[in-house]
Each structure stands twice: as C-alpha cells, then as structure tokens.
Amino acid sequence: MIKILKKYLIFFLATFLLVSIFVISVNAQGGISPEKDTAYQAVERNASEIGKVGDAIFNFAELGMQEFESNDLCARLLEEWGYKVEKGISGFPTALMATYGSGKPVIALHFEFDALPGTSQQAGMIERKPVVEGAPGHAEGHNTNAAVVIGAAFGIKEAIDKYNLKGTIKVFTAPAEEQGIPRPYFVRDGYFKDVDAAFHAHVGNNLSTSYGERQYAVITSDFLFYGRTAHAAVAPWTGISAVDAAKLMDIGWDVLREHLPTTQRSHSVISEGGIQPNVVPDFARISWIFRESNYEKVYDLHEKAKEVAEGAALMTGCTWEENVISAIWPTRDNQTIAEVVQANIESVGVPKWTEEEQKFAKEIQKSLGAKETGLSTEITPLAEAKQSTSANDSGDITWMVPHGRITFPANVSGIPGHHWAAAIVPATSIAHKAEVAGAKVLAGAVVDLLTQPAILEKAKETFKKEVGETKHQTLLPLDQKPPIEYNVDMMAKYRESMQPYYLKETIQFK
Template sequence: MTKSELFERIDADESKLTAIARELWETPELGLHEEESAATLVEALEDGGFDVETGVAGMPTAFVAEYGDGDPRIGILGEYDALPGLSQSVSADRDPVEADGPGHGCGHNLFGTAGVGAALALADAVDAGEVSGTVVFFGCPAEETLVGKTYMARAGAFDDLDAALTWHPGDLSTPRMGSSNALNSLTFTFEGVSAHAGGAPDSGRSALDAVELMNTGVEYMREHVSDDARMHYSIPDGGSAPNVVPAESTVWYYVRAPTREEVERNTDWLRDIAEAAAMMTQTEVSERFLTGCYDYRANGVVSELIWENIDTAGPVPYDDADREFAAELQATVPDERIESRLDELPEDLRDEVEGEALYAEPVAPYDHDRQTHGSTEVGDVSWITPTGQFNAATWPVGTPGHSWQVVAANGDFGLKGVAFAAKVLAGATYDLLADAERLAAAREEFEEEIGSDAYETPLPEDAEPPFDVTMG
C-alpha cells in the first residue's frame, strides 16, 4: 500500500468515520465518564483487528489499541470528552439541545475519530507489507481536566514508543510548534467551626474567611512571579446561608508557568499562603492534588513530517454551503475576538486569512517561538517520546474554543475535517514506520533537547483520577 493508496483507504472510510464522529457529537460525555464514546471507538478498532486493553491507569474510559508487531512503535493520541454547559444544535443561534447539557466545544468528537481512522488505514499498510512495526492508538479521556494522559504516563503507557502524533480541531490547518504552560490543578479545603453569624459569631471560625484570605494573598503574590505565570481560582464550595458561619469551604486553583520547575515553586508558595490563611482564621486546611502536566515540546523532525502531510492532504474540501454557515457563526463572535486572533498571525498570513470565515488551505508552521498560556497533557507525552501535533481547520476563523459556535461547527461542516486529519496522522505515521533515518533523527533531537530520563510524573503517589471533577 503506497501513501496515495493509504489516503484512498481513508477516503473510502469517510462516511463511516463521519458517522462515528456524528454519534459522539450527539452523545457528548464529560471527562472520565465517556462510556459510550470510548466503547464506540473501541468497537471500531476491534472490528479492524486491533488488540485493545481497556481500563488503563485506573480509568475505565482509557484504552490502548495495538496492531502489528515489534519495532518501531508509533503512537496516535485520541480524545473524546465534551465540555459542560455547551449543548448546542447545528444553528447560528444559541440553541441548546439539552439545557445545561454538555457539548463538544473543543471538537473531541472529531479528534478521537480521526485518530481511529488513521490507525485503521495503517493496519492495512502493515498487512500489505509496506511498513513494519506496531501502530498504537491511545484512547485518552478527560483532556479538559488535564487528567487522562498524565495518569496514563504515570502508569508507563507511553514509555516504549518511538514517537507519538496527535492533532486538535481549530481554525487553521498547521503544525503546532510553540510551547505551552505546565500546570498543577489542586484544591484547598478549609475546616472551621459553624455558628450563628448573628447570634454567636464569636463561637465560629469561618472557612470561607480562610478562602478569601488565601485568595487575597495570591493576588499580592502575582506581582512577584514571571509575566507568563498564571494562577486562576474558583470557589466550588463557599458555605450556605449568610447567617451561618461556614464550617467548610473549598477553593480550586490552577497554577501555570512555562516550566515544571516554576510551577512547582509557585505551588509551594501557594501552599504557604494556604497555611497562613488557616493560621489567621484558626481553621485547618487540607490539599487535594488533582493533576499536573508538563509544558509541550514539539519535535522538529516529527513536526516537519506532519507539515509535509498537511500540505499533501489539504485543503479540507469545504463547499459554498459550509462557508455560508461558517460566516453565519462567525458573525456571532465579537469583532475584537476575531481581531485578537488575527493579531497572532504573521503579517503575510493575516493578509490571506483576514475576511475569510473558513480558511481551509494548509498553513506552513509559523509559531516556533510562541509561548501559549494554555496547557495540555500532550506535554507529558512530549517529554517521554518525540512528539508532534497539529491543528486542522474545523471551525470559523477567530472563533474561540469552548464556545457554542464551535459545537455547531463540529456537528456540521467540521465533520469534513475528520478524513483530512486522519490522512495527516496516517501519512506521518507511515513515514516514520517506513523511514528509519527520519525516526532516528527524531530520537536524536529528542535526546539532545530533553533526554530519556527527564520525565518525572508530577502526580503524588496517592493521587487518583478525580472522577468527581467535571471541568478544569
């Protein structure tokens, strides 16, 4: 099976892949609870002859599927969790299918499906004798809470890979070369003493006061961390009625920075502030570490192969009706949000993209020096094995992720991005399986920049997947 035949195999499966992506879109499930979505993808892989292990790393919806034998072992990462509160029909008006229900506002219905499509096509290439080695698809749950890959990494799921590839829906089709922020996600729960806030406040010790003092301390901390560091918090439990001194209160923090080292330093400072707040309020504080992840490091060799295949496979075949609906969705996005997105682009690329609602053409890598302030647990994989990832244009230019407009796009014209992304993943994996020199070069770059012993899990030994947490 040649590369062109590999792409033809994916084209032949396009209707099946589209149906799977549509099924996931119609049954959105939150992280660590993606039972139907994971089962649908597992069934497709088992039907294709893959050996599948489920329940990886103590997560029922995490799985690893393998086809082939021996080295090299190339991994394809897939995700399939949805976001809370983003239920949306295929409409240019805000129209939830289910009030307050979940929706695929990050396109993971497309994400996991494209990876499965690539894996199935590659199995045929292995059978045909065109390439040798093992294709491994990783079903990674709970990306939105940055849980799945980090816990899978702690369990050693990625340790024997020679390289890994992944993608993400977006508004341009291009490799991702820039770095991301490392992160820790943790909660602090304060325990005080309940009392009548009007009749006997002196008898109480307010856990909410402790949370508020902690947050105030963090506000003063911000001046003394790097410009790229971030601390965000929410109060999931602040007490009940105003006339009852809260005996318990919880604050949830994300700590982000460009490196794991800075995240750890800032987290230690955060812990000091929590202890000080407890001391000031005569309460007790306990910590729950939910998850943590590394910064992403793009492997140049793998990313170049991805670009070559984006250029070959593109553009995504959108038609006039797709562009018309994309324009209707884009019109609901604030102009300043679109302008902010365009400002991120090099001038020549901005000139091409500006005024387009749907930009389907391949875009050469441009963000090599960019430090994004978001986080992804693909970063952990990139510290374990040479890793590359890319975006594919499946929603309107300038539309923010985690929005109802993205949900609408991913249930309509965005479905055409599945076959495109599958081709890029399959093509780059095919190249790595077939070209020992390119694979060796990827490993050499990885060893020079990171080293095989650099990764240490950010998770404490007693940390368990947070099944009760639905959004990060």
C-alpha cells in the same frame, strides 16, 4: 544450456523489476508510497463513517470523566479491527489503550473527546439553539479529534496488514482534557515507556503543524480547609469558618500577584463554600489552576500557593490539606516529526470547500463580529511554535518521546474558545472534510515512520538536542488517584434528556 537459462532468468527478473516499479509508481499516485496510498484509500473510502464517529461523539456530548458512551464507541470499533483493547488504564473508567501490530517501532496516537458544560448547540445553527437547554456541548470540537485519530488508526492498520509492516500502534483515549487530567497519569504509570514516537490531533481552523514549545506547564489542585460549625447568630465565636480561610487564601494570592513574574497565570474558584449562612461552615474547597512557562517555574509557583494556604489556615484557626488533581509539563513538538507531518499536509492538501460552506463560515464570523475570512484555503508553512498560556495534558508525553501534533480545519477562525458558537461547526460537512484530511495526514505520517527507520532515528537525535539536559520527572504525586467523581451529578442531570438525540446510524468501516 545453463548460460542460456541464466540469461533468460536475468532478463525475466529485470523485466519483473521494471514492471513492479511501474506498478508501484502508478499506485503511489505521484510519489506516495504504496503503503501510504493504502492508508489514504482506507481513510477515503470510509469518509462517511469517520464523519459518523465525530457526529456520534458530538451528540453524546459527555463531560470530562463521564465519557462512557464515547469511549465504548471507540473501543467497539478498535476491537472490530483487531486492536487489543485495555479499558480503565491508570484507574480512569473512560480511558483505554488499544494495541495493534508487533515489534518496533512503537507509535502512540492519543486524543481527547470531552465536552464543555452549558454549551449545547444544534449543529449548523448560527443562532443560539441548544439541543438540550443547559446541557453540555462540544464547544471545542473534541469530537472531531476522536474522528481523526480513529480514522487514522483504521488506515494504518490496513497498511500494516497489506504489507506486513513491522511495528506496534497504541491508541489512547484521554478523558477530561479540559481539566488537564489523564495523560500525566499514563506517563507516570509506564504506558509510554516503550513508545518511540507519539502523535496528537486537535481541532483548529487550518491544516498545520509546528515544532518547539507550544503551551504552558500546569498544576491543578484543590485546597481543602476544615473548621468547626456553630450558630452564626447565637454563638459565632465558637465556630471556625473554613470559608474564611478559603477567602483569605484567595485574597492573599491576589496581593502576592504583584510580586510574581508576569509569565505566570493563576485562577481559582471556591467550589464548595458552605450550605446556608446561619451555619458557620466547617468545610470549604478552593480549586486552583497554576500556569507557568516551564515545569520548574510552575513547581515554584505551586510551592508559594501552599505557603499562602498555610497562612490562611493560621489566621482562621483552620486545618488544611491539598489534593493535587493533575500536574502537566508544557507541550512541545519535535522538529523532525513536524517535517514529516508537514510533508503529509502538503501531500493531502486543504479540503476543497464548496461555495455554500464558505458562505456559511462567513455568516458565522459575521454573527460574532469577527473578520469574514471564511475557511482556510492555504497550507500553513511549517514554523516554530509561539508558546501560548493555554495547556494540554499531553505535555508529559512530549518530553518523553519525539512528538508531533496535527491541527485540522474542523472549525472557523474568529470564534471565541469555549463559547457555544464553537459548537456550530464540529458536526457539519466542514468538520467531516477536515476529519478526513486530518486522518490522512496522521496515517501518512505514521506509515512514514513505520516504513522509513531513518526518519525515526533522526527524530530521536533531534529530540535529544531539543530537550538538552532537561530530564522529565512527574509533577504528579505517586499515590494520586484520578478524580473519577468529576462531573457525575451534572452529567446525570442531562444524560437522559440527551439520549433521544444520539446518532441512530450504524458505524461500520470497510
């Protein structure tokens, strides 16, 4: 009798296993795991809400350090889904860290959502037509970055809940990316100490990823000169012009450029240079951005700048001090993580564009004198990145843990960066489709790391080989506080007139 029961039990278990495998195979839609399929479906059924997130932040169009509405929206959604939200991290009023799940691995997602000054533009209008004349606009499409990561965060959460996945998700909002400010502070203050891998999503004109060093290291700094006021006509010899010192620093640096490596980039603006010409100015501020291909070189470049500042002060009789705003490492991405992202890109595929969307994209390109290629329809093959002189403040993170970046096609090729025309597309159906694709790719890649520990172990091994003997150390002064006063006046000037254009629809994921 016992033998017969054992046979029936074995038969029952075998049948159950075969049925389970069949069900999983069907649900997995051609090889996609059930966990990932759950994340994909969560993103797809909330496609309209993801689009609304991007559109809402597009209409907020908040400058760096002033992203209060944008941050509050993200906080509200994440809290509704059960994420534990900590606002004001590292002293940034418009930054947060949201945490979901428990245990290892710890996966971080981070994104920026700041706008650019003077680039206000009505979505979908090819001719110049600001929403509010002179106001900020999303001329780099950072609103879409937020939509992708927020959408992915929901999809990942759904997979964790349904399959009781082990692991912790940390979502970071990063204000003032255009000033290259926040993420070095997060790293310095320990927010990434327990993180095992991290992901960043950024708007582009194709669905792609890469590996290797991608962008430059940067130090952003204000040099402050102090002199003495005097009547510029009656007794100018009793005054000490701080503006003269700022100008001499600028001139001195221009002379030095001839003898600097051609890899460096440096640019400045006298951001405060006196009040009226008949008063010898006792204060001047010259703001600098120094760029180089690695952290050692940018450190040396910055040291030379301090010597030039000292020389300018000596020549004019001024005193001076420096305020380092931010200091970031070059961005780099891990090859193993890139391979995971690429596999998800190939699984998700490029959005299916309509004829109208392709026509619209070509009309934008034609209006700008760009090549009329339309929207990307092919998946970009995985390749090693070519280092650009641009920068992103996520660089420090990428030298701490294996990191991956997803580029998604929420804009059109041929549009000049930081130009009002770059704000035409990021709140249209093109952007909405790209946001969904990006969110699925990101969610899928994270689910892969949560469900396949071997991938993360391989990523950690390749990361060690990639960085070699280089050890991350912060370039940011340990006592440096974030410049929370940035853009206060400009945002205050326009916010009230922008408010009538805020998205009125409720955003509710399901």
